[in-house]
Amino acid sequence: MALDIPLIVFIVGLAIASTLAVQARSKEGEDGTRTMLDSGLAFSVVGLISSGWTYAIHNSILESGETTMCASKGLVQCGSVIGDPEWNNLFGIPWGITGLLSFSLLFFLFLSLRMDMHAKWAESFTTYSLLAGLAGVPFVAFLIFVELTQVEGAPHICPFCTVAHLSLVGFLIVAYIVRERKQNDMWA
Amino acid sequence: MARRRRAAAPKGRDDDVRLIAALVTFGVTSMILMAVMLLAPIVKVGPSEGELAPDFSAQAYNGGGWEDFRLSELFDKGWESGDEGNWIVVQYIDTDCPYCWSEGELMGQLHSQWNQKVTFVTVVVELEIQGHSSSREEVEAFRDKTSFDGCKTNSNCADRPGNTHSWTYVDDLNLRTSGDWELPGTPFSALLQPDVIVAWNPQQLGNHPDGEEMEGALQRLVGGS
Numbered sequence: 176m177a178l179d180i181p182l183i184v185f186i187v188g189l190a191i192a193s194t195l196a197v198q199a200r201s202k203e204g205e206d207g208t209r210t211m212l213d214s215g216l217a218f219s220v221v222g223l224i225s226s227g228w229t230y231a232i233h234n235s236i237l238e239s240g241e242t243t244m245c246a247s248k249g250l251v252q253c254g255s256v257i258g259d260p261e262w263n264n265l266f267g268i269p270w271g272i273t274g275l276l277s278f279s280l281l282f283f284l285f286l287s288l289r290m291d292m293h294a295k296w297a298e299s300f301t302t303y304s305l306l307a308g309l310a311g312v313p314f315v316a317f318l319i320f321v322e323l324t325q326v327e328g329a330p331h332i333c334p335f336c337t338v339a340h341l342s343l344v345g346f347l348i349v350a351y352i353v354r355e356r357k358q359n360d361m362w363a
Numbered sequence: 364m365a366r367r368r369r370a371a372a373p374k375g376r377d378d379d380v381r382l383i384a385a386l387v388t389f390g391v392t393s394m395i396l397m398a399v400m401l402l403a404p405i406v407k408v409g410p411s412e413g414e415l416a417p418d419f420s421a422q423a424y425n426g427g428g429w430e431d432f433r434l435s436e437l438f439d440k441g442w443e444s445g446d447e448g449n450w451i452v453v454q455y456i457d458t459d460c461p462y463c464w465s466e467g468e469l470m471g472q473l474h475s476q477w478n479q480k481v482t483f484v485t486v487v488v489e490l491e492i493q494g495h496s497s498s499r500e501e502v503e504a505f506r507d508k509t510s511f512d513g514c515k516t517n518s519n520c521a522d523r524p525g526n527t528h529s530w531t532y533v534d535d536l537n538l539r540t541s542g543d544w545e546l547p548g549t550p551f552s553a554l555l556q557p558d559v560i561v562a563w564n565p566q567q568l569g570n571h572p573d574g575e576e577m578e579g580a581l582q583r584l585v586g587g588s
Binding site: 220223224230233242244259260261271279282283287291292294295297327 | 396
């Protein structure tokens with residue numbers, strides 16, 4: 176599958192989020208924490224938009240049986256993954272919607288921390304962020320398993336789903352570091 | 364002696380920013396959802412008339428053996444009202460259900476009459492009723508009218524009314540599709556337009572002429588037989 180513009184934009188988004196995280200590691204105190212929170216926010220925004228994109232692909236496949244938003248043939252494609260009637264939803268809810276709601280929660284937690292790093296609830300929010308990120312891991316593992324073994328004509332890799340999965344992994348790493356900073360008095 | 368003061372830890376803001384963060388999150392998520400709807404509008408999927416029929420993929424028996432089957436492969440998405448096209452009858456049965464047993468004859472007649480314009484698909488489920496126990500062998504025997512004890516609970520499948528059925532029978536014995544189809548019981552049949560939209564659902568009596576059954580619906584909607 177050729178790299179199309181939306182995919183390039185998502186990859187750039189992931190690269191920016193990762194760069195922010197790397198930069199934050201070399202900064203100390205409040206500045207470093209703030210940059211780390213920016214990185215988490217960037218990961219959650221990429222996750223939000225990529226989830227929305229997969230939901231749009233889902234609707235597009237339902238409507239017309241095919242989509243111009245992603246390839247539908249080959250190893251790297253969306254048609255056989257997002258278009259699979261058996262695996263494209265969680266209890267009837269498309270995975271794109273599930274992703275949107277999940278990344279909204281992560282975005283809210285980090286945005287709250289970013290807006291008031293010294294609030295009384297900041298420490299508990301760092302814990303909630305880590306737990307919420309961890310809660311997504313079994314779903315990501317399950318979806319990768321489904322892509323590789325269960326969908327029609329498996330294995331397939333859905334690139335936009337992978338962007339969402341990487342966003343969660345990135346967020347989780349950042350949430351872990353943020354919590355460490357809070358607990359080890361490196362917050363500000 | 365001068366007293367040393369400890370540096371005070373930074374304090375949080377007086378206002379609680381969580382409400383603002385929640386509103387911003389809601390706004391961002393709403394904007395993304397609106398963009399999605401502009402790119403690809405939400406499609407209503409379900410068994411009601413006017414909705415997109417729920418797709419499914421499963422193993423299916425066509426007389427020769429069991430193969431992969433996907434309902435959407437029958438669809439003609441480019442079809443428009445008035446065009447020639449292949450309509451689809453989706454029938455749900457349980458091989459142990461006495462009404463399904465007797466409907467086998469009617470379905471055979473309808474298929475003989477309409478098979479040039481309509482593709483028939485029978486989805487076999489196993490309802491959670493005592494005595495209802497099915498298997499692929501029973502599904503094959505029900506379709507082919509071959510000797511097998513167990514159809515209609517304790518009858519021989521070869522005695523089923525009507526002829527051998529020549530269309531596809533789908534294995535949904537574990538009821539994976541029945542939720543999406545809001546299966547009210549068996550037998551249940553729906554007529555789909557070639558573009559996948561549900562054209563006739565017997566549960567929506569108010570939308571049809573009084574007492575209309577599948578045969579009447581085929582005559583009215585597909586016509587020309």
